[in-house]
Amino acid sequence: MIKRRVHVAAAAIFSSDGQQVLLARRPSNVDQGGLWEFPGGKLAPFETGFEALKRELHEELGLTIERAQPLIRVHHEYPNKHVLLDVWQVHGFSGEAYGREGQAVRWVALDELFSYPFPAANLPILRAVMLPTEYLISAEEDDDAVFLTKLERALKEDGVRLVQLRAKRLDEAAYIARAEKALALCREYNVRLLLNAEPELLERVDADGIHLTSDRLMTLERRPIAEGKWLSGSTHDRAQLEQAARIGCDFVTLSPLRTTPTHPDAEPLGWHDFQQLVEPAGMPVFALGGMTRHDANHARAVGAQGIASIRDFWK
Numbered sequence: 245m246i247k248r249r250v251h252v253a254a255a256a257i258f259s260s261d262g263q264q265v266l267l268a269r270r271p272s273n274v275d276q277g278g279l280w281e282f283p284g285g286k287l288a289p290f291e292t293g294f295e296a297l298k299r300e301l302h303e304e305l306g307l308t309i310e311r312a313q314p315l316i317r318v319h320h321e322y323p324n325k326h327v328l329l330d331v332w333q334v335h336g337f338s339g340e341a342y343g344r345e346g347q348a349v350r351w352v353a354l355d356e357l358f359s360y361p362f363p364a365a366n367l368p369i370l371r372a373v374m375l376p377t378e379y380l381i382s383a384e385e386d387d388d389a390v391f392l393t394k395l396e397r398a399l400k401e402d403g404v405r406l407v408q409l410r411a412k413r414l415d416e417a418a419y420i421a422r423a424e425k426a427l428a429l430c431r432e433y434n435v436r437l438l439l440n441a442e443p444e445l446l447e448r449v450d451a452d453g454i455h456l457t458s459d460r461l462m463t464l465e466r467r468p469i470a471e472g473k474w475l476s477g478s479t480h481d482r483a484q485l486e487q488a489a490r491i492g493c494d495f496v497t498l499s500p501l502r503t504t505p506t507h508p509d510a511e512p513l514g515w516h517d518f519q520q521l522v523e524p525a526g527m528p529v530f531a532l533g534g535m536t537r538h539d540a541n542h543a544r545a546v547g548a549q550g551i552a553s554i555r556d557f558w559k
C-alpha cells in the first residue's frame with residue numbers, strides 16, 4: 245500500500261505578550277481524537293501553505309490573520325500516512341477565537357505546554373514555540389566582572405532570552421565559578437543558560453542545559469542529560485544534523501553561514517545550502533556565522549528558528 249502524504253498548515257498563535265499560545269483539542273471522533281494541537285488543517289488543491297493557514301484559522305476559530313512568519317516544518321511518519329506539518333507563528337490577528345467546530349480552545353502558557361498530550365509529530369514544534377529567535381554565545385573574556393557587565397547589557401538592552409556560556413580559555417574551576425555567576429544573573433532576568441561543557445557539569449551547576457561541540461556530539465550514543473534540561477549542539481553538515489537527531493538534541497546551531505574572523509578557513513554554507521539542510525533536520529536550527537539580528541527575518545524565511553551570534557550581542 246502506498247502511504248498517503250498530507251501537507252498540513254498549522255499555527256502557533258501567540259498572545260500579545262508572547263507568553264501564551266492558542267491550542268485546540270481534536271474532537272474525539274477524528275484521527276488522533278482527544279489530543280491537543282496547533283489549529284490548522286490540510287492544504288486544498290492548488291493552495292499554498294499560507295493560504296491554507298488563513299482559510300483554516302477562519303473556518304476553525306473565526307480568526308483573521310494579519311501577520312505570520314514560518315516557524316518550523318516537520319516531516320513525520322505515522323503508521324498510516326506521511327505528514328508534513330508546515331507551522332507558522334502568528335503574531336497579529338483579529339477576532340476572538342472560539343471553537344467553530346465545537347472543539348475546545350484554550351490559551352496556554354509556554355511553560356505549561358509540556359503537560360498537554362499532543363500527536364507524536366509535535367515535539368519539534370513545542371521546542372520551536374518555547375525557544376526565542378536569538379541565541380547569544382558568550383565571547384572569550386578574561387575577567388569575570390567584565391564578562392558579567394557585557395552579559396547583563398545583552399539581557400537588559402537587547403532582550404536576549406537564551407545564552408550559551410562558551411569559555412574555552414578557562415580551566416574547569418574558573419569555568420564553574422563563572423557559570424555560577426552567569427546563572428544567578430540569568431535567573432534574575434528569567435533567561436535560559438546552557439553550558440558549553442561536558443554534560444556531567446550539570447551536576448555541579450544547575451543550569452538549564454548543555455551545548456555540545458560538534459566533536460563531542462559525534463562521540464555520543466544517546467542523550468547525555470535528562471529530558472527536563474535543554475540539549476543543543478554545534479553542527480556543520482548533514483551527518484552532524486542526523487547525529488543530533490539520533491541522540492535527541494532539542495535544537496542545534498548550523499554554521500558557518502558566512503565567513504567569520506574567528507573561523508576564516510571554514511567554507512561558508514550560504515543561504516541556499518543552509519536551507520537544504522534545515523528542513524530535514526526535524527528540530528529548531530539557529531543560523532550561525534557572521535549573523536546579526538538584521539539577518540533574523542531572512543533566517544526564518546528559509547526555515548531557521550533564528551540567528552545565533554557572539555559579536556552582535558557582545559558589546
Ligand SMILES: Nc1nc2c([nH]c(=O)n2[C@@H]2O[C@H](COP(=O)(O)OP(=O)(O)OP(=O)(O)O)[C@@H](O)[C@H]2O)c(=O)[nH]1
Nearest residue numbers: 252254275276281282283284285286327363364365366
Ligand atoms: N492541525 C494540526 N494537525 C496536526 C498536528 N499534529 C499532527 O500530527 N497533525 C496531523 O495532521 C493532520 C491534520 O489534519 P486535520 O484533521 O487537522 O485536517 P483538516 O482540518 O483539513 O480536517 P479535515 O480534512 O478532517 O476536514 C492530522 O492527521 C493530524 O493528526 C497539529 O499540531 N495541528
Ligand SMILES: [Mg+2]
Nearest residue numbers: 283284285286
Ligand atoms: Mg484541522
